[in-house]
Amino acid sequence: MAIAVSAIGGSAVAAEFYVVRDATTKKCTIVDTRPTTSTVTIVDNGAFKTQTEAETDMKIMKACTSN
Secondary structure, three states: OHHHHHHHHHHOOOOOEEEEEEOOOOOEEEEOOOOOOOOEEEOOOOOEOOHHHHHHHHOOOHHHHOO
């Protein structure tokens, strides 16, 4: 039974949130999947554990506040 419990616990994927900046509009947004296109770039190269953390940091990121 211990094996079944650890298999279930190990398969859970932790949510990640990214602050991304659109290359055209220069606007920052938060997404819950790592971008795979060249039209947006991850700001600060970090993933956040919660959306609240991402929102808080986005407010002080220079790339997101300069425009």
